[in-house]
Amino acid sequence: xxxxxxxxxxxxxxxxxxxxxxxxxxxxxxxxxxxxxxxxxxxxxxxxxxxxxxxxxxxxxxxxxxxxxxxxxxxxxxxxxxxxxxxxxxxxxxxxxxxxxxxxxxxxxxxxxxxxxxxxxxxxxxxxxxxxxxxxxxxxxxxxxxxxxxxxxxxxxxxxxxxxxxxxxxxxxxxxxxxxxxxxxxxxxxxxxxxxxxxxxxxxxxxxxxxxxxxxxxxxxxxxxxxxxxxxxxxxxxxxxxxxxxxxxxxxxxxxxxxxxxxxxxxxxxxxxxxxxxxxxxxxxxxxxxxxxxxxxxxx
Amino acid sequence: xxxxxxxxxxxxxxxxxxxxxxxxxxxxxxxxxxxxxxxxxxxxxxxxxxxxxxxxxxxxxxxxxxxxxxxxxxxxxxxxxxxxxxxxxxxxxxxxxxxxxxxxxxxxxxxxxxxxxxxxxxxxxxxxxxxxxxxxxxxxxxxxxxxxxxxxxxxxxxxxxxxxxxxxxxxxxxxxxxxxxxxxxxxxxxxxxxxxxxxxxxxxxxxxxxxxxxxxxxxxxxxxxxxxxxxxxxxxxxxxxxxxxxxxxxxxxxxxxxxxxxxxxxxxxxxxxxxxxxxxxxxxxxxxxxxxxxxxxxxxxxxxxxxxxxxxxxxxxxxxxx
Numbered sequence: 113x114x115x116x117x118x119x120x121x122x123x124x125x126x127x128x129x130x131x132x133x134x135x136x137x138x139x140x141x142x143x144x145x146x147x148x149x150x151x152x153x154x155x156x157x158x159x160x161x162x163x164x165x166x167x168x169x170x171x172x173x174x175x176x177x178x179x180x181x182x183x184x185x186x187x188x189x190x191x192x193x194x195x196x197x198x199x200x201x202x203x204x205x206x207x208x209x210x211x212x213x214x215x216x217x218x219x220x221x222x223x224x225x226x227x228x229x230x231x232x233x234x235x236x237x238x239x240x241x242x243x244x245x246x247x248x249x250x251x252x253x254x255x256x257x258x259x260x261x262x263x264x265x266x267x268x269x270x271x272x273x274x275x276x277x278x279x280x281x282x283x284x285x286x287x288x289x290x291x292x293x294x295x296x297x298x299x300x301x302x303x304x305x306x307x308x309x310x311x312x313x314x315x316x317x318x319x320x321x322x323x324x325x326x327x328x329x330x331x332x333x334x335x336x337x338x339x340x341x342x343x344x345x346x347x348x349x350x351x352x353x354x355x356x357x358x359x360x361x362x363x364x365x366x367x368x369x370x371x372x373x374x375x376x377x378x379x380x381x382x383x384x385x386x387x388x389x390x391x392x393x394x395x396x397x398x399x400x401x402x403x404x405x406x407x408x409x410x411x412x
Numbered sequence: 413x414x415x416x417x418x419x420x421x422x423x424x425x426x427x428x429x430x431x432x433x434x435x436x437x438x439x440x441x442x443x444x445x446x447x448x449x450x451x452x453x454x455x456x457x458x459x460x461x462x463x464x465x466x467x468x469x470x471x472x473x474x475x476x477x478x479x480x481x482x483x484x485x486x487x488x489x490x491x492x493x494x495x496x497x498x499x500x501x502x503x504x505x506x507x508x509x510x511x512x513x514x515x516x517x518x519x520x521x522x523x524x525x526x527x528x529x530x531x532x533x534x535x536x537x538x539x540x541x542x543x544x545x546x547x548x549x550x551x552x553x554x555x556x557x558x559x560x561x562x563x564x565x566x567x568x569x570x571x572x573x574x575x576x577x578x579x580x581x582x583x584x585x586x587x588x589x590x591x592x593x594x595x596x597x598x599x600x601x602x603x604x605x606x607x608x609x610x611x612x613x614x615x616x617x618x619x620x621x622x623x624x625x626x627x628x629x630x631x632x633x634x635x636x637x638x639x640x641x642x643x644x645x646x647x648x649x650x651x652x653x654x655x656x657x658x659x660x661x662x663x664x665x666x667x668x669x670x671x672x673x674x675x676x677x678x679x680x681x682x683x684x685x686x687x688x689x690x691x692x693x694x695x696x697x698x699x700x701x702x703x704x705x706x707x708x709x710x711x712x713x714x715x716x717x718x719x720x721x722x723x724x725x726x727x728x729x730x731x732x733x734x
Contacts, residue, residue: 263687367556400550
């Protein structure tokens with residue numbers, strides 16, 4: 113009897129959550145579709161992602177393929193964006209580079225968010241001394257400006273794709289922890305949590321099935337905006353000679369490689385920078401639109 | 413008010429020491445043996461062991477940490493460069509003023525440009541001016557600053573020959589770096605100014621002012637702006653940190669002899685005492701700026717003062733009752 117009641121209650125409440133979530137996401141989609149700028153940004157991003165995913169099918173040349181007849185050639189019909197110092201096609205490298213830069217941004221942003229959700233929920237849910245310790249650790253990490261922390265971490269961990277992701281993710285975690293924690297504190301007194309406690313839900317279940325869906329929207333916006341700033345930070349790191357290293361066609365590394373010959377071959381610097389700019393602009397515009405769509409009250 | 417200042421001072425000391433602790437701890441795990449790096453591959457095992465002993469590398473972590481913090485905060489000694497042997501603190505004290513100057517100029521320029529942008533956007537809410545300003549701000553936030561710096565060098569120095577592309581000899585040398593460095597700040601400040609202006613737009617005192625028939629200009633600049641600026645001040649403080657950290661890349665592009673270029677040479681030559689020292693000094697500088705900003709904030713915003721006055725009153729009352 114008791115067990116059945118619990119099952120029923122669980123089913124009812126989880127069905128309620130699901131239903132609410134679906135309608136919420138549909139509302140969000142509807143509002144998002146009305147925002148022309150955000151839709152345009154999303155389409156641009158989708159094109160960039162598709163280009164990166166299907167790079168081998170689309171690019172006319174491989175990213176390490178050298179054309180010795182055309183070294184440092186300017187844009188032409190054969191090489192739309194020209195070639196670099198050892199005759200590699202810049203356009204092909206930029207398209208392949210999307211794989212590295214976009215993956216880097218997305219995975220570092222997701223990694224820091226996942227860490228933040230776990231640590232932030234513990235801090236916000238349990239409170240007390242655990243909360244205090246976690247907040248003080250965040251204080252310590254945030255005492256060092258993000259760019260400097262990323263420099264030190266990637267100097268210590270060495271260059272490389274995975275190491276760069278970890279270095280960039282650590283810098284973004286404390287602010288995401290604070291966000292998660294404050295969101296949890298804002299829903300702590302709600303009735304549905306009291307209900308969940310009264311039907312004897314476990315703490316983990318309350319955290320991940322009851323609280324998380326309700327605080328997800330600011331976190332999603334944070335992830336989206338985070339991708340853009342991480343791509344920028346990653347390209348600054350490569351520019352300083354840390355982070356992802358050549359010959360991998362990461363955009364910042366390409367820019368950095370081209371800057372010494374900027375006087376004679378400016379196309380080596382112009383195009384990688386332009387693509388970083390366009391990507392970050394689209395991500396930020398989409399993130400802005402997403403925030404307005406998820407929380408229309410914030411808009412004005 | 414005194415309590416507030418005291419609390420902020422204690423917090424700053426905590427932040428500075430913990431930043432030094434964090435940087436030291438991260439650097440402790442750096443792979444490779446500094447002694448071997450310094451002596452080269454030809455050195456014998458005994459030589460390396462002697463060098464390790466001399467550098468104190470054989471001591472346990474806590475002793476090394478304590479010694480580093482003691483040297484850094486009591487003796488103001490951040491160690492010597494491994495390659496040139498010049499004390500890091502000497503080099504930094506020569507370079508710090510240039511970086512701070514560049515950072516301050518960037519912050520000033522971004523405030524001067526961003527406030528009018530944000531105010532225009534808020535006043536013309538949802539009209540084309542609003543959209544134009546916000547697209548501009550978004551473009552500023554999304555543009556890699558070092559790329560803009562390179563593009564400006566390409567156009568203004570290499571093609572038009574109007575401005576120098578490197579050095580610090582004349583004031584013209586600072587034009588391009590300051591524009592590039594203030595870009596991010598302009599974007600963020602303009603967006604924050606707009607949103608906090610819109611926040612106060614619907615408040616009661618603005619409606620009252622309008623109802624009294626106060627001129628629209630006066631409503632905007634005397635009633636709305638001072639209130640809207642309070643959250644903006646915090647962002648300006650954060651901008652200092654960003655700008656000082658951002659100068660690392662900008663100085664690299666324009667070959668300016670500040671902390672940033674010192675740091676990037678150290679990264680390339682793996683000269684870790686320089687890396688460690690520069691970052692700690694930058695973090696201290698940022699912490700001090702944040703302290704100053706918080707104090708200004710408390711001075712400008714009567715609510716913070718009131719909060720502390722109320723607290724001490726309450727405490728006194730509790731004491732009397734108890």
